[in-house]
Amino acid sequence: MNLLIMDLEATCYEKSPPPRFVSETIEIGAVMLDTTKLSVLTEYQCFVRPVLFPELSPFCRDLTSITQQEVNQGLSLKEAVYGLETLTWQHQSLFCSWGHYDRKQLKKECASKGVPYPFSAKHLNLKEAHSSFYGVKKMGMRGALKHLQIPLVGTHHRGIDDARNIAKIVQRMIQDGWNWLNYVESYEK
Ligand code: AMP
Numbered sequence: 315m316n317l318l319i320m321d322l323e324a325t326c327y328e329k330s331p332p333p334r335f336v337s338e339t340i341e342i343g344a345v346m347l348d349t350t351k352l353s354v355l356t357e358y359q360c361f362v363r364p365v366l367f368p369e370l371s372p373f374c375r376d377l378t379s380i381t382q383q384e385v386n387q388g389l390s391l392k393e394a395v396y397g398l399e400t401l402t403w404q405h406q407s408l409f410c411s412w413g414h415y416d417r418k419q420l421k422k423e424c425a426s427k428g429v430p431y432p433f434s435a436k437h438l439n440l441k442e443a444h445s446s447f448y449g450v451k452k453m454g455m456r457g458a459l460k461h462l463q464i465p466l467v468g469t470h471h472r473g474i475d476d477a478r479n480i481a482k483i484v485q486r487m488i489q490d491g492w493n494w495l496n497y498v499e500s501y502e503k
């Protein structure tokens with residue numbers, strides 16, 4: 315079994331979003347980690363075109379470093395999610411992410427856009443797992459990297475870089491004796 319570590323970025327505002335603003339995915343980053351060999355089997359990255367509020371706020375561009383042009387040229391959510399699903403056909407895997415945000419955002423957006431949710435009901439919350447395995451408070455990815463003295467590589471809040479950095483945390487946890495099988499949760503699809 316492999317772990318599919320996914321991190322997504324979405325449209326956002328620092329404060330006062332426009333009326334009826336709905337956040338939409340703008341990048342999907344994913345790393346397929348072989349938990350036995352502790353090696354990366356494959357990666358997936360794509361930009362996604364937001365359709366309800368297509369213009370990125372300056373705050374969102376600054377936070378993520380994703381440009382308007384990148385999302386304009388991005389895939390539709392349907393195409394992006396299909397790419398993610400293809401990974402799950404190629405490698406038997408369990409969907410993992412840091413916290414509940416990515417799972418909830420993907421589920422909600424797939425439902426609202428009529429795109430099939432690409433994963434099973436099972437999910438592994440790595441934020442929770444990191445906290446309970448090491449007996450430390452729940453923290454963001456940056457905090458966990460610091461806690462484990464792993465350097466943050468790339469740009470924080472870029473989906474692919476976040477997924478790679480989270481994969482580093484998971485590799486360390488497994489080296490330290492973490493048994494991920496004990497942490498799998500099941501959610502309504
Ligand atoms: P992350 O995986 O931490 O990069 O965050 C995923 C998404 O959450 C971002 O693309 C934003 O849409 C949203 N987000 C993260 N941090 C903030 C923040 N400080 N203010 C508003 N939205 C945020």
Ligand code: MG
Nearest residue numbers: 321471473476
């Ligand atoms: Mg991210």
